[in-house]
Amino acid sequence: MFKETPWVRRKFAVERLVASLFALMAAAMIVPLLLVVAHLFWQAWPSLSWEFISAFPRNNLKEGGIYPAIYGTFLMVAISLAITAPIGILAAVYLNEYARDSWFTRIVNLAVVNLAGVPSIVHALFGVGAFVWITGRPCILAASMTLGIMTLPVIIASTKQSLAAVPMAFREACWNVGASRWQTIRTIVLPNSISGILTGVILQVSRAAGETAPILFTGAVFFRRELPQSPLDQSMSLSMHLFSIATQGGQVPLSIQYGTAVVLLGLVMAFNLGSIVLRIYFRTRKKW
């Protein structure tokens, strides 16, 4: 009774093999992350100091800090966020909550999907042709808008997903006591999807912070003696800075190059951490 047959034994052997293979692949994800971070820190260590993130570069970028680049990246990302977050979220609310299946929504959805697949360098060229043309010269505003065009479709897609995750039963409950769509959205749908929405937005912000191509011709500069005074100025930026010092043929000390990379990585991780904290905060308030 209940004896293991050879067939069952074989089944379990395969099972173990498959499970360990999958686990190995999952573990393999950690290795490159640790290696990259360790290598970066190891190489950057000599340059890392308070001065490095608070001072201007000196002596042809070979000494000093990268403060203006940090400042510029912050500014570009902040402006791009201020432009895209409202547009993206409102568009997604429309698409998910109001729009019916029509040729209009199909075209919008098609545009969103395709825009998300456009390479960033193509966005950059579009930015030059459109935004730089409008502002008259490359500047932070044009760079931010280019970053915005790049992140917008993904923000729309992730926001739509968060909205769709709110159970239909809640909407039905609202409609059946006579709530309008907007009342439903304001009182129930948004409060229950805000954590997902913000997470999606912040992840795109951190992606924008790391991009070089879209700002290359639209607003970032190699070096600037003072901080930008307005969005119509040009500015240094971290990714651009890293790109330029890394391609200068070994004149800039390696530790400064790696230091810039560490700061950029730290910034992106800080954004991601922020999104995790927000997520946890909102999740404690949401239960069903």
Next chain:
Amino acid sequence: MMAMPQETSGAVQETYSIETHNLSLWYGDFQALHAVSVRIRSGLITSLIGPSGCGKTTLLRCLNRVNERYGNVTTTGDIRVLGKNIYDEDVSLVELRRCVGMVFQRPNPLPISIYENVVFGLRIHTPAAQLSRSVLDEAVETSLKEVLLWDAVKDKLKKRATGLQLEQQQKLCIARLMPLKPQVVLMDEPCSALDARGTEAIEDLMSILGKRFTIVIVTHNMAQARRASEECIYMYMGKIVEHGTTLDVFLRPRNKETENYVEGRYG
């Protein structure tokens, strides 16, 4: 406000809360209702029975026009609620749904406090300035008492409604309709997610509330239809096959199909 219908036929005066005339409905190309004409009496509990996919829920959802929110739906024909054609231009869906409330298969309390669930409808329908604390408090107490839930939850009104037991959640969903003073309550298998005790509690509640407004209940549970309803409608393939008093439908069905179904030979 819609006027109460006064339909007089000889000595017997009968009123109908809901009348449909030649109501057909399509989801895209699929026709779910075929020229349904039915009159549902005021102040009674009417059950809608029939096999899955026969159009019971579809018919129910037509009665407060909430079907229209589910996408590609086309309807033809008339629906009169309290004598008023609800497809008339001057009918406000918001007011219609306030008058014709709905209870769902799966209890769907909103993910807010018990208190806020009960007053949700009031808040939706009334400018905030007109809702003083005392009005809201009173509405909560009366409504929860009406559904026999007050004693169980009066000390945790600020707690999340989604944490209640299923039976209590369902009662809360009924309580949520109360402040709006509905005339008709539509119930879509309100007990199918509940255990026997919960089912009994909801049925008891229905028999109390049934005296105050018209109830239309969709159910898969034939015993429930028999216990809890006064009139019964048997539907099959989007058509009304039989409509009569519950006793007649179960004991003296006029139609062979009805007989097969109520005796459990299929469905």
